[in-house]
Every structure is written in C-alpha cells, then in structure tokens.
Amino acid sequence: MKKATIRDVAKAAGVSQSTVSRVLNNNGYVGEDARRRVEEAMEALHYSPSAIAVCLSKSRSRMIGVIVPQIFAPFFSRMYYIADRIMERYGYRLLLCNSDESLKREKELIDDLLSYKIAALLIVPVDGDEGSNKAYLDQIRSTGTPVVCVDREIEGIHCDGVYIDNYTACYEVTKDVLARGYRNIAYMADPPIYRPGCDRLRGFRDACKEFGVTVPQENIFLAPIEDTKPLNAFLHDVARRDVPPKAIINFVRGWDYTMLQALHSAGLRVPEDVYLTGLDDDNTLPNFGYSMQYLPSMIDFSEAAAKLLIERVEAGNALPEPERRIFTTHMKPIFERKVTLPKPDAAPTETDEKEK
Amino acid sequence: MKKATIRDVAKAAGVSQSTVSRVLNNNGYVGEDARRRVEEAMEALHYSPSAIAVCLSKSRSRMIGVIVPQIFAPFFSRMYYIADRIMERYGYRLLLCNSDESLKREKELIDDLLSYKIAALLIVPVDGDEGSNKAYLDQIRSTGTPVVCVDREIEGIHCDGVYIDNYTACYEVTKDVLARGYRNIAYMADPPIYRPGCDRLRGFRDACKEFGVTVPQENIFLAPIEDTKPLNAFLHDVARRDVPPKAIINFVRGWDYTMLQALHSAGLRVPEDVYLTGLDDDNTLPNFGYSMQYLPSMIDFSEAAAKLLIERVEAGNALPEPERRIFTTHMKPIFERKVTLPKPDAAPTETDEKEK
DNA sequence: CTGTTAGCGCTTTCAT
DNA sequence: ATGAAAGCGCTAACAG
Secondary structure (H helix, E strand, O other): OOOOOHHHHHHHHOOOHHHHHHHHHOOOOOOHHHHHHHHHHHHHHOOOOOHHHHHHHHOOOOEEEEEEOOOOOHHHHHHHHHHHHHHHHOOOEEEEEEOOOOHHHHHHHHHHHHOOOOOEEEEOOOEEOOEEOHHHHHHHHHOOOOEEEEOOOOOOOOOEEEEEOHHHHHHHHHHHHHHOOOOOEEEEEOOOOOHHHHHHHHHHHHHHHHHOOOOOHHHEEEOOOOOOHHHHHHHHHHHHOOOOOOEEEEOOOOOHHHHHHHHHHOOOOOOOOOEEEEOOOOOOHHHHOEEEEEEOOHHHHHHHHHHHHHHHHHHOOOOOOOOEEEEOOEEEEOOOOOOOOOOOOOOOOOOOOOOO | OOOOOHHHHHHHHOOOHHHHHHHHHOOOOOOHHHHHHHHHHHHHHOOOOOHHHHHHHHOOOOEEEEEEOOOOOHHHHHHHHHHHHHHHHOOOEEEEEEOOOOHHHHHHHHHHHHOOOOOEEEEOOOEEOOEEOHHHHHHHHHOOOOEEEEOOOOOOOOOEEEEEOHHHHHHHHHHHHHHOOOOOEEEEEOOOOOHHHHHHHHHHHHHHHHHOOOOOHHHEEEOOOOOOHHHHHHHHHHHHOOOOOOEEEEOOOOOHHHHHHHHHHOOOOOOOOOEEEEOOOOOOHHHHOEEEEEEOOHHHHHHHHHHHHHHHHHHOOOOOOOOEEEEOOEEEEOOOOOOOOOOOOOOOOOOOOOOO
16 A cells, blocks of 8 residues: 555545645645545545655755764764754754764765755864865855854854853863862863864963963873874873873863773772863763863753754745854862862862852 | 756756766666766766655655664664764665654654655664554564664564563673672662563573572662653662662663762762672773673674664565574673772672683 | 656646 | 646656
C-alpha cells in the first residue's frame, strides 16, 4: 500500500489539490464543507505530507544545518540538545555534522548542507592556524541563508552570533586564583591567533599585571585545539617538574578531562596537589577535581542561539544587521565538601570568598 | 545570481539534461567529448546538485534518521560521532532527534523523519513502563525502510540491532565485587520490565547466588530511566544510613554522574568510602571515583551499527532477515594511582587481579 | 551515445 | 471559494 499523496486526498475528498494544499497550510479561503471533507479524507488515508516535496516546491526546507567540532564535547551536545528541543517546537529538524576542527571539512559540510536547502546554519566555526571560512560564511548569509555562529567569534564576521565574554571570564578566574595566594601558576588556552584565544590571554595577562605577577613562559601553554598531543606532553612535563605549578588555569574548551587524566596519571592529585580551574560547561567536573568553573547558563546560552535562529528564519528574506549576543559567564565555586587545597605561595588577598 | 541548475549546465554545455545527469551519476553512456564539456560547464557555473530534488525524484533521500534518548549522554554522543564519520564517507547525512525517553515523542519523531524519506533509521528505542514502539518499528522495516536498533533490544523486535551482552556484563561485575570481599552492596539498574533491565538483574542475581549472598531489598534500586528524581532520593537515603553499602553497582546508563554527585554531596567519597562500578561508556569516569567499568569498545560498537546501516541501505529493496550483533563488554580496571578502597566486609576471594 | 518526456509531491499564481 | 496548470530540480524509461 503506497503512501497517500495530496492527490489521493483530493480525489477522496472530491476537491482539487489546491484546496487540500490550502487546508494543509491553513491559508487562502476554504469552504467550511470542503475543509471538513478534506480533513476526513486525510484522516482516512493516513495522509502525511512529504517534507521533501514541500521543500522542493518552496525551495526552502525546514531543516537547520548544525556544524560543531565534535558533538561529544559536553558543551556542544548540551547546546545541541537544548536547541533541538526548541527548534522542534517550530517544526525544524536539525542536520548535525562534525567538523573535527578542519577548515576544509567545514567548507565541504557547508556545501553539502546547502544542497539540502537548509533554512539556516548554526555553526561553531573553525578558526585556527589556517584561518576560517569567514568569507564563505559571510557570503552564505548575504545570499539569504541565516547563519548563527556559536561560541567562537571570528574576527569581523558579518553573521549573527552568540558568544561568551572570554576576556572577563579569564580575567576574573585568574584574579581569583591570584587572590587565593597562588603565584606559581600555569595557564593554558587556545593560541591567541583568533578571537577567543586573544581575549582569554588578555584577560589572564591583565589580571597578572594587576597582581604584579609574572608567569614564566614555560608555564604558559597555547595549544592548537586540533591536536591533543601537545597538551598531554605539556601536562606530563609539568607534573614532572621539581616544583610543579600549584594552580592551573585551563581555558581550552573540551580538554578538561584530558587534563584531569594527564595530571592523574602523572600522580598529581586534584585538587589536593593542584588547584584546577576551567571554563567548560560540565556540571560533573566540579565534583571531581575542578576547584571552580566559570560558565554560562547552558540553557540561556543555547536558547539564545535557537531564538536567534527562529527569528531569522521566520523573518523572511530581509536579513537585518547581524546581532551579537554576548553572555557573561558566572563563577561557580564547587566544593560542597571539605577538601585540602594545595598551600598557596602567598597569603590570600581579601576578597569576597563567601559567595554561596 | 541564482543557483545553477542542471538545466543551466545542460544549456551551457550544449547537451540535454539527461546527459548532464548521466555524468553526474556516472551511469549510462556518455561521449568523451560531451562529458568534458559538461564537466567544464559545471565547473564554470559552480554547479552543485540539489539533494532535495534528487531525493524527490528518487523518492529516497540520503539522510539517515537518528533517534537517541538524549544526545548529551556520553554513550550516545560518542556513538553518533563515530557513526556520522562513517556514514559521511558514503554520502549520508544524519538527522538527529532526542526522544527524551518518551514513547509518544518517539513515534512523532519517527513519523516526521519518515516524511523526509530517510534512507534508514538508527534508533535507541524507548522501552519502558508504557511499552515500546515495537509494532511500529517492525512495520516501518517491513515497508522497506531499514531500521537499526542500538543498545536496547526490544523483546521480539524484527529489526537489525547492535547490542551489548548485559547479562554477562552485570554477572561479571557483580562477581568481581563480591570476590573483592564486599557483602553489603547496593545494586541499581533499569527496572526488569524490558530486556536490558532483566538481563542485568539476572546477571546480578546469578552472581550473588553463586557467592551465597543475599542482598536486601532496600539495597536494590530499579529506577525508571525517564525520571532522575527517584535515583537521587535513593542515593541520599543510602548515604544517610547507619551502615551504608560499601560497594555500589550502577547499571543505569547515563546516570553515573548523577550518582557521583549525589554521593558526593551526601559526603560519601568515591572510592575511599564507596566502591563504585558501572557500565557506562565514559573514559573519564574511571579516573575520578569509579572503581571500574565494564564497557564495549565504542568504536567497534558504533562501527558495527554504521556498517549495518550501510549494508541495508545499499542493498536495495530486499531486506534480509534482521541481524543481531551482540557485543561483549570488557572489564576495565581503572586505578593508575593508589587509592584507599573501602575495607571489604569479607576476605577477598582469589581471582585474577593482576590483569594489566 | 544522446535527447525527449514523464513524473516525484507539493505550492502558487491565475482564472473562474 | 475553488480548480487548472505551471513549475521546483532531477531521474528514468523510452526512443532514436
């Protein structure tokens, strides 16, 4: 038994396809009587419209292309989940791809998604040594397909975006660490060759400057995010030093566990031996080593992205000037039970340490 | 500038659409000369075929519908990632949805995906108190759309599937715990109202029987996976007992962190106070509390699912008898550094404890 | 080897 | 208020 088409429904209801289409889309005038008959026919035939045919004829689908580096990073899968739940309410379906931080792959993925006539693109753009697909993304947007960037702001990109205030985040975390008296600290983040890396490093440096602290070069690790090996090497090295850093600030998204593992296998306990702070979203981390985290509300953040998407998609042709939403992250202290923290090098500074 | 269609290419190359289509699909005979001209035209016009149009005319897309309970569960996002990378090589794109363990939602999602003429369905099916969509899934398969189930085997389902040998996994883990001398142990898993829950409980019971151990009812928690509250309540209760269990076996997929957190906030340290073992895939857990895990190779597992999918999709109309692939999981001891384990209630049994 | 011609299932003017 | 007809972009016989 083949699947019923609009034609079958029309025939069964004794009307034309156009009428069926009208009741389907609930637009145009449809007689009370005709509408009822059509509805009955649809019911009887178990009719359900072909999304593909609709898409072809409207030359626009209700699919949203989503590209993330790797879906299994908690930050991204959380975001996807929340976005999905929202977009679904508006009848959108998500096509999810993994770019693996490869510029070339990203480009191919975009092309492929475009061939599906996606209504919009939600992307955590690659932006590394080899640059970004900025020009291409801009072009796509200017062609009328909304593009919403997430988490990484490509310098000068002309697309909507939902980001995090990396500068402030890193500045405050660093300040907190220093205020606790730690001086022999290590810092790791994406290299300052693109926006997030720059902002983070700047925040770090500014905080250090404020405390008059100079962090030696060997304690600063700026890792290419495409490859996890250097980070591991660095951490192993760090752990083997005569005087390992007492605090580590990690701002490499998605590498928290890598860090924990490396430190762990190197015999450095967290947080007993090393005070570790990070930026990633993962409410599990705090319990098992992380001293504190600096993170946005994933729900707010993802919702913002989804809402922006909806707005753009529903708006029709005229894309307004790109909108940038910057989320401020919040410090999240994590110790609910007493643990022994590594002894600071200096006396703690007076700060608001009793914020719940 | 509108996007070039096959028509434009044909015109530019001075041939008919069919010829263009032929070189596109690389089938049928095409003259050397014509082929070259077409290729040049495609190049010049930046032509790229519309996946939607292809899909409509073939009435079958190259999209694979994927339904998981919640993508952010490490097990599922890992699987998705691996499957995606494989399917992509074959030109398939994945439409990912979250069922949230809701039977009704799952059904709706399936319907929606079907309207996209998906080439196949990859699903971690809901199977709880309210039953499953077994009949519907069977029907879909019999209609010609391959269905590959993952991780949860619905009793009697007539679809391909890739599963885990839950019985053996749970049996061996329990045996190991008992062999270490723990007697006051707690067990938690999905309720035995469907396959995995049954298998796990059976494995647990068999192992206990073998050791002549009776676990009191209050130490056995069979949680509905749709709701996380009962588990939390149970854990808090457990933690407050005068004599809390010394070992906990957790076989609820995706709840490891919930457990860790609840125990944590209840003041029970893992593994110092409680020996905790689980089944979930997450190579981060072992380092921070979990005493050991029992898991499949996610790569093998996911690959198997993807391969099965490809096979079915490429095969054409005639779907062979459903194939079931059962993966044996492997015990993974996790302590790379010395920690103090809770003191067993009995003397450890002689077992192979020096593996690796 | 290549062109012609129907569709695929639905939307959308344009008449009536 | 409703029907007829022309696409949307591509595939797949069927003729040549």
